Amino acid sequence: MSGPPDVGHRDRCAISGIGATRFSSDSGRSALSLATEAALAAIADAGLSPADVDGVVRCDLDAVMHNDLAHALGLPDVTYWGVSGPGGAAPGGMIGQAVGAILSGQATAVLAFRALNGRSGARFGRGAAGAGPGRARRVGGGGKYDEFFAPYGLVAPGHLFSLLARRHMIEFGTTEEQLGHIALACRARANANPAAQMVDRPLTMEQYLAARMISTPLRLFDYCLETDGACAVVVTSAERARAGPQPPALIRAVVQSAGPEPQVGFLYPALMRESLTTQTSKAAAATLWRRAGLGPGDVDVAQFYDCFTITVLIQLEDYGFCAKGEGGPFAASGAIDKGGSVPINTSGGHLSEGYLHGMNHVVEGVRQIRGTSTAQVPGAEVCLVTSGIPVTTSALVLRRG
Amino acid sequence: MNDVPRLVPETGDHDTGGFFAAAAREELAVCACAACGAVLHLPRAYCARCGHWGTVWRTVAGRGRLYSWTTVEHQVHRAFPVPYTIVLVEPDDAPGARLVGYLPGRPELVAGMPMRVWFEPVDDGGTRLPQWTPDV
Numbered sequence: 001m002s003g004p005p006d007v008g009h010r011d012r013c014a015i016s017g018i019g020a021t022r023f024s025s026d027s028g029r030s031a032l033s034l035a036t037e038a039a040l041a042a043i044a045d046a047g048l049s050p051a052d053v054d055g056v057v058r059c060d061l062d063a064v065m066h067n068d069l070a071h072a073l074g075l076p077d078v079t080y081w082g083v084s085g086p087g088g089a090a091p092g093g094m095i096g097q098a099v100g101a102i103l104s105g106q107a108t109a110v111l112a113f114r115a116l117n118g119r120s121g122a123r124f125g126r127g128a129a130g131a132g133p134g135r136a137r138r139v140g141g142g143g144k145y146d147e148f149f150a151p152y153g154l155v156a157p158g159h160l161f162s163l164l165a166r167r168h169m170i171e172f173g174t175t176e177e178q179l180g181h182i183a184l185a186c187r188a189r190a191n192a193n194p195a196a197q198m199v200d201r202p203l204t205m206e207q208y209l210a211a212r213m214i215s216t217p218l219r220l221f222d223y224c225l226e227t228d229g230a231c232a233v234v235v236t237s238a239e240r241a242r243a244g245p246q247p248p249a250l251i252r253a254v255v256q257s258a259g260p261e262p263q264v265g266f267l268y269p270a271l272m273r274e275s276l277t278t279q280t281s282k283a284a285a286a287t288l289w290r291r292a293g294l295g296p297g298d299v300d301v302a303q304f305y306d307c308f309t310i311t312v313l314i315q316l317e318d319y320g321f322c323a324k325g326e327g328g329p330f331a332a333s334g335a336i337d338k339g340g341s342v343p344i345n346t347s348g349g350h351l352s353e354g355y356l357h358g359m360n361h362v363v364e365g366v367r368q369i370r371g372t373s374t375a376q377v378p379g380a381e382v383c384l385v386t387s388g389i390p391v392t393t394s395a396l397v398l399r400r401g
Numbered sequence: 402m403n404d405v406p407r408l409v410p411e412t413g414d415h416d417t418g419g420f421f422a423a424a425a426r427e428e429l430a431v432c433a434c435a436a437c438g439a440v441l442h443l444p445r446a447y448c449a450r451c452g453h454w455g456t457v458w459r460t461v462a463g464r465g466r467l468y469s470w471t472t473v474e475h476q477v478h479r480a481f482p483v484p485y486t487i488v489l490v491e492p493d494d495a496p497g498a499r500l501v502g503y504l505p506g507r508p509e510l511v512a513g514m515p516m517r518v519w520f521e522p523v524d525d526g527g528t529r530l531p532q533w534t535p536d537v
Contacts, residue, residue, distance in 0.1 A: 125477065127477050137409050138408075138411045140414065140417070141414040141417070142411075142414065145417065147410035147411050147414070148410075148417070150408050151408045151409060151410045152501040152503040152532075153480075153487055154501055155477055156477045156478075159473060159487055163469040163471050163487070163489055166469045166471060167469040214474060215471045215473045271499055271501075274497075276469065
């Protein structure tokens with residue numbers, strides 16, 4: 001064998017099953033119930049039964065622990081479990097852990113899931129610091145570093161991403177309308193997807209620009225849809241996936257990255273990184289493309305983590321689909337739309353399908369490889385799926401097997 | 402008026418307490434490596450650049466440049482009625498550090514504009530918060 005050692009996982013595992021619940025603003029159910037439903041759907045889709053599953057990987061923010069789900073599903077045992085994060089940075093890393101578990105012989109069929117009542121329960125957009133009654137007025141300490149952010153009203157993820165967006169405008173002249181093109185592309189794809197919460201709500205540029213400002217320069221439609229729901233996938237060896245009922249989505253490569261300059265904490269300390277307009281996605285991309293033996297020119301369709309429009313714009317640059325600073329004109333060019341050079345977020349993404357913390361992007365990536373998306377890119381063979389920024393990130397490349 | 406108690410920084414943390422101890426004296430100080438002088442912000446006890454344990458609180462001039470900002474229009478936290486503006490400032494003499502500030506309302510701001518620090522009392526116990534305002 002030759003070549004760098006980190007290509008050792010290339011195409012050796014696959015996503016063989018996908019599952020999702022309905023996405024809503026109020027599920028009326030527990031996160032465990034949601035996780036169970038999505039997991040059962042993914043297991044059945046893979047042609048397996050719960051008795052075949054021996055690994056569970058979760059997101060660090062999930063209320064459902066690996067053993068909770070194992071119990072609910074009646075798994076005979078769990079011989080591998082793992083956790084990735086923080087938060088939306090998790091999904092690519094979760095798939096990576098599943099691959100590692102399978103290739104090292106610690107498990108043979110691994111569930112990766114994300115379940116949350118993100119709208120009816122605890123909402124990210126409400127801010128984490130001291131919002132509720134009974135919370136201490138003092139914030140930070142103990143390595144949280146919130147003391148440098150929360151006392152100034154920097155209390156919600158949108159505030160941080162607004163600072164990133166403003167900085168991108170300062171450095172490169174990016175416009176609000178260019179961000180709007182990302183919102184419109186996601187919405188147009190959602191309009192074709194019956195599972196998307198915005199299926200029946202078309203969006204025009206006039207409506208986008210007329211929408212209320214949330215935190216400048218980001219408006220209502222630059223923000224994703226906090227959502228109740230769950231998604232799950234089953235990862236197995238490629239060989240086992242080929243024996244299953246669905247066309248396997250080969251996991252061409254996975255990556256996690258905390259670089260450059262790894263930062264502490266969950267979110268706000270990322271404001272200390274030297275550049276706010278080049279993110280962990282840049283370091284992740286370099287590793288991912290090397291591991292995949294592919295580049296952005298090989299990608300037929302991409303699912304970009306889109307907690308906000310600016311998140312997509314920065315990643316378009318960092319993954320090399322356009323030069324740094326040109327994300328705005330690139331987004332406005334039609335390149336990210338149906339028929340463009342890199343159609344994005346074909347289920348509607350977080351902006352218009354639902355905010356399942358990056359896991360619905362993995363599910364939709366598999367659909368593209370299978371040819372079953374409601375916004376199918378004809379002949380799609382390679383799909384990039386990314387997870388959240390800015391403190392850390394992760395991503396994967398899926399390929400038709 | 403907003404009668405919700407504001408958020409007060411924890412000032413007793415091992416790594417970050419010196420920042421607020423300086424602020425209580427109306428001084429702006431950043432954590433720096435006692436050996437190589439690297440600015441260690443956010444504050445921490447170990448310098449990964451030179452491998453030294455041991456830091457000092459370096460008093461800086463309290464002048465800086467506006468790096469980015471956002472005006473918050475949608476109410477998120479009861480302690481922060483909208484509109485208000487969050488500023489991100491790079492101090493002139495603390496390379497690598499960025500500090501956050503709060504301005505009421507929707508001030509007219511320009512990237513790179515000079516900013517200066519002031520110290521806002523935030524409780525009855527002497528806690529002060531370094532704040533930034535346009536230096537015009």
